[in-house]
Amino acid sequence: MNLSVWRGAVLCVVMEEFGGPEVLRARQAEDPTPGPGQVLVDVAYASVTFVETQVRSGNGPFGRPALPRVPGNGVGGRVVAVGPDVDPALMGTVVVTTTGGAGGYAERALARADEVVPVPPGLALKDAIALLAxxxxxxxxxxxxxxxxxxxxxxxxxxxxxxxxxxxxxxxxxxxxxxxxxxxxxxxxxxxxxxxxxxxxxxxxxxxxxxxxxxxxxxxxxxxxxxxxxxxxxxxxxxxxxxxxxxxxxxxxxxxxxxxxxxxxxxxxLFAAPGRAETHPLIAEALRLAADGILRPIVGQVFPLAAAAEAHAAIEARATVGKTLLAVGAPDSDR
Missing domain, CATH: 3.40.50.720 (NAD(P)-binding Rossmann-like Domain)
Incomplete structure (x- = not known):
């Protein structure tokens, strides 16, 4: 059974052409539904990276992806739906996860169930997402x-x-x-x-x-x-x-x-992207070190989801410190 609890439209940021930050535009889109092996995350924060600004400009390190595209590879929030073959115990869990390279600049995002990392008690979600990558x-x-x-x-x-x-x-x-x-x-x-x-x-x-x-x-x-x-x-x-x-x-x-x-x-x-068997434990360890007060992630600036273009412009202008995030919603996902 698909345990989706959402219906209707969601806000996301869409890139329909390559160019400057202005090509990132807020749009309404159909609410995604998780398929086999997937979960749906009600996104509270989305990570913004320098590489994403390169991809948007058309000068990314891995070539030009197909368009239109919702950017964003890292999100943090609460699992609100699971696919037909996914353990329903994940429902309600606060997690950080990658999205497979796209789809993160959105109110809700799909991710592989085996990619999610639960956020340990005592660690704020915005700090956890800052440590994801x-x-x-x-x-x-x-x-x-x-x-x-x-x-x-x-x-x-x-x-x-x-x-x-x-x-x-x-x-x-x-x-x-x-x-x-x-x-x-x-x-x-x-x-x-x-x-x-x-x-x-x-x-x-x-x-x-x-x-x-x-x-x-x-x-x-x-x-x-x-x-x-x-x-x-x-x-x-x-x-x-x-x-x-x-x-x-x-x-x-x-x-x-x-x-x-x-x-x-x-x-x-990092001459080759590490596989999940290597990255998953590293993410979990980084979160644990932060929860224990050993690592302090630096969240330097937070922009609203609809201001993703401003976030990209700030990164390109070298005006940021630490991690740049998009605040998407679901404030009850933080702790």
Whole structure:
């Protein structure tokens, strides 16, 4: 039996063409019905990512998807319907989940039942959704890098969703951490997480990093790419590690394979999307660490669902800190 409790139209944000933020328009759509293996989530918050702004512009890393499209891959809310073969005990559970790449900018969204992660008691839903993608990514990158106590670590884009978590993980591991970000607001955030912050819009930013770290770096988490990432890799000691996790500049760092090999630099990062068997436990662990007060997700700005275009514009203008969310509805889903 399909246990749907909703009928009628829902509000969503539709993208019918590629272009600037203005192509994101609020529309009414038919209420979705979960099929086999699916659940329907009454969405309270939807995650907004930098990659989604690239997809919207037509310059996404995986090509151009078919249109029209409802963007959004991460949502948090309450399960209000289940498909015919799904355990009805999921009904009413507050969860975070991915949607398979689209459909998240909506009042209700479909997801695979085996993709949902229950939100632990004591953790606010907006904090949980902030960790859905960024938490699992930060944990995976940090484990790859094998940061040791006393090592000198640079985190670029340190005021971003992933960067702010990497700063916290490295500080907690006993590393000597330096953050790099742009502007006073971001610097204040990074400092509040326990690390000095250098503004990489300044000409002497790399010298300031070396001064703050007191020498060459052991690990660089490169979330910017371009000239910033390229320069940071040059500040690594022989035998160091660089972890590539983003291209906020719009381009990858220029890495010379021969130079890296000669210096014994290991290149790490997310070169292939991890599978569910790896990501599901990482998400659950990130939520647990936040519920226990060990990780503090940074939700920097929240926009109404109908203002998704404004959220995209803010991300592209580098005017955001931490995670950007869309507040969709269902306030009773939060806790």
């Amino acid at each position: 960024d938490g699992r990514t930060a944990l995976l990158l940090f484990r790859q890098a094998e940061v040791e106590p006393g090592e000198k670590v640079l985190v670029e884009a340190a005021a971003g969703g992933v960067g702010s978590l990497l700063v916290q993980l490295a500080v907690r591991a006993g590393a000597r951490v330096v953050g790099a970000a742009r502007g006073d607001r971001k610097a204040e955030l990074v400092t509040s997480l326990g690390a000095p912050c250098v503004d990489y819009s300044k000409d002497e930013w790399l010298r300031m990093v070396r001064d703050a770290a007191d020498g060459e770096l052991d690990v660089v988490f490169d979330g910017v790419g371009g000239p910033i990432g390229t320069a940071a890799v040059g500040a690594l000691r022989p035998g160091g590690r660089v972890s590539l996790y983003g291209m906020a500049s719009g381009a990858a760092a220029t890495l010379d394979a021969d130079d890296l090999a000669a210096r014994g630099i290991r290149t790490l990062g």
